[in-house]
Amino acid sequence: MKYREFEGALSRLEKIVVDLEEGDLSLEEALKLFEEGVQVSRYCARVLKEAERKVEILTRNEAGDLETGPFQLSGRKEE
Amino acid sequence: MKQLDMMAQFEQSGERRILSVSQIVYRIKSRLETGFRDVWVRGEVSNLRIPPSGHLYFTLKDSEAQIPAVCFRMRRRYLKFLPEDGMELLARGSISVYAPRGQVQLMVSHLEPLGRGALQVAFEQLKERLSKEGLFDPAHKLKLPLFPAKVGVVTSPSGAAVRDILRVLQERNDRVGILIYPATVQGPTAPPQIADGIRELARRGDVDAIIIARGGGSSEDLWAFNDEALARTIFESRVPVISAVGHETDFTIADFVADVRAATPSAAAETVSAAREELAQRTAHLEKRALQGMSLILHRKQERLRTLTSSRGFVDAETRLKFFLQRLDELHGRFQKALPAFLAPIGTRLEQSTLALGHRMDLHLKELKHRLGKTAGRLQAYSPLAVLERGYAIITTGTGQVVREAAQVSDRELVQVRTGRGSFRARREDDGEI
Numbered sequence: 238m239k240y241r242e243f244e245g246a247l248s249r250l251e252k253i254v255v256d257l258e259e260g261d262l263s264l265e266e267a268l269k270l271f272e273e274g275v276q277v278s279r280y281c282a283r284v285l286k287e288a289e290r291k292v293e294i295l296t297r298n299e300a301g302d303l304e305t306g307p308f309q310l311s312g313r314k315e316e
Numbered sequence: 317m318k319q320l321d322m323m324a325q326f327e328q329s330g331e332r333r334i335l336s337v338s339q340i341v342y343r344i345k346s347r348l349e350t351g352f353r354d355v356w357v358r359g360e361v362s363n364l365r366i367p368p369s370g371h372l373y374f375t376l377k378d379s380e381a382q383i384p385a386v387c388f389r390m391r392r393r394y395l396k397f398l399p400e401d402g403m404e405l406l407a408r409g410s411i412s413v414y415a416p417r418g419q420v421q422l423m424v425s426h427l428e429p430l431g432r433g434a435l436q437v438a439f440e441q442l443k444e445r446l447s448k449e450g451l452f453d454p455a456h457k458l459k460l461p462l463f464p465a466k467v468g469v470v471t472s473p474s475g476a477a478v479r480d481i482l483r484v485l486q487e488r489n490d491r492v493g494i495l496i497y498p499a500t501v502q503g504p505t506a507p508p509q510i511a512d513g514i515r516e517l518a519r520r521g522d523v524d525a526i527i528i529a530r531g532g533g534s535s536e537d538l539w540a541f542n543d544e545a546l547a548r549t550i551f552e553s554r555v556p557v558i559s560a561v562g563h564e565t566d567f568t569i570a571d572f573v574a575d576v577r578a579a580t581p582s583a584a585a586e587t588v589s590a591a592r593e594e595l596a597q598r599t600a601h602l603e604k605r606a607l608q609g610m611s612l613i614l615h616r617k618q619e620r621l622r623t624l625t626s627s628r629g630f631v632d633a634e635t636r637l638k639f640f641l642q643r644l645d646e647l648h649g650r651f652q653k654a655l656p657a658f659l660a661p662i663g664t665r666l667e668q669s670t671l672a673l674g675h676r677m678d679l680h681l682k683e684l685k686h687r688l689g690k691t692a693g694r695l696q697a698y699s700p701l702a703v704l705e706r707g708y709a710i711i712t713t714g715t716g717q718v719v720r721e722a723a724q725v726s727d728r729e730l731v732q733v734r735t736g737r738g739s740f741r742a743r744r745e746d747d748g749e750i
Contacts (some may be wrong), residue, residue, distance in 0.1 A: 247595070257606055282596065292494045305491070
């Protein structure tokens with residue numbers, strides 16, 4: 238999920254809220270918007286919570302190309 | 317003594333030993349150059365010039381004397397900083413005589429600034445130069461994405477920095493993805509490796525921000541982050557770069573040119589996850605506002621409905637009311653359905669307030685329905701249909717107007733007659749009589 242899609246969803250939600258707050262809507266329209274708003278905000282909340290938490294490291298393989306693999310902290314502290 | 321002897325000799329012999337300019341200059345040159353092979357001179361720089369040849373020319377002076385000095389390009393390469401006019405220096409070199417001008421000069425092999433360290437001076441010089449070039453200009457700084465899904469980290473995989481970053485993200489239960497580009501963060505190989513890391517992570521397209529990180533250390537340890545080529549790579553990166561080098565009090569060139577400076581690697585991790593926290597709050601707040609807006613709309617419609625039901629005499633009131641009731645039921649049902657789904661992702665506090673709101677709306681709607689039901693029942697009694705059942709009929713014109721007086725219908729005009737059960741069309745036939 239790219240953050241740009243998230244930003245798009247968030248600004249849609251903002252628009253919906255403003256439209257609802259202006260209140261110049263028929264009941265049908267308002268409810269339709271409200272339902273959409275609920276869906277969009279659920280989507281946003283889900284994306285925020287469910288981003289894949291992976292820690293990976295890039296390493297060079299024998300051919301010299303970069304590959305991603307899981308990263309484990311080494312036991313000892315160096316540096 | 318020797319010289320005096322020589323002069324005495326000249327006078328005695330009456331012979332004049334004449335030397336050419338070259339001869340005397342070269343004699344002086346050879347004496348001086350053997351006598352001052354390795355000297356350390358302390359003085360202030362003035363009249364610094366760097367011609368296209370790349371050699372460095374300046375005058376070294378104190379309050380009473382001065383001596384021209386030159387540092388050739390080959391030697392200059394080893395200097396960690398560039399002298400400036402007014403700078404106090406310790407210069408090491410040898411004295412030579414530049415024959416074409418008969419000029420004594422100091423050939424510099426090594427320079428040290430007095431007072432500030434060479435590294436410090438070099439740092440300030442690079443900082444000023446890059447600043448003039450606009451590399452630190454806030455206008456060029458990229459904004460961190462609202463919500464970085466994957467963050468690249470260029471650092472030592474065994475260092476304290478990566479450990480701190482992962483610990484902070486763990487503590488905050490943040491779900492940001494991390495991709496580490498292993499790089500040396502100290503010594504001469506560090507700057508090109510770190511720069512490669514930035515380019516590689518930015519090239520991939522799936523990394524939303526890049527942290528370059530190193531744990532604390534002496535200013536020499538952090539020196540890699542003062543590299544000019546690295547600074548330019550940071551500047552050119554299209555993915556925002558967060559610098560997180562050393563402790564809070566350490567400032568590197570990377571800090572100035574980076575899009576965001578984090579005081580420490582832990583602070584960088586916080587910056588990345590704070591955005592998410594803030595967004596979750598913003599989303600929850602928007603949800604709340606949506607619910608309030610919706611609630612207000614329902615309230616207003618209810619008011620209008622109230623006005624509507626209290627006004628009398630609109631056609632087919634009952635049908636309309638029934639339809640309205642049905643719609644209300646349907647909308648209410650949809651609202652009820654939407655509510656739990658809406659509440660699911662929100663925190664307890666919001667949940668409570670929305671529950672309360674929902675409950676209130678529920679009450680409003682129930683009351684409304686009840687009142688509508690009663691109004692509908694009353695209307696039923698007045699309904700024209702009930703009257704028609706008793707044998708009356710309603711006559712309406714072609715335009716749908718109820719005929720209350722004969723003058724409303726002209727001769728031979730078609731009207732609609734509605735009885736209790738069924739309707740038919742009829743025509744007015746006057747035939748001259750009334």
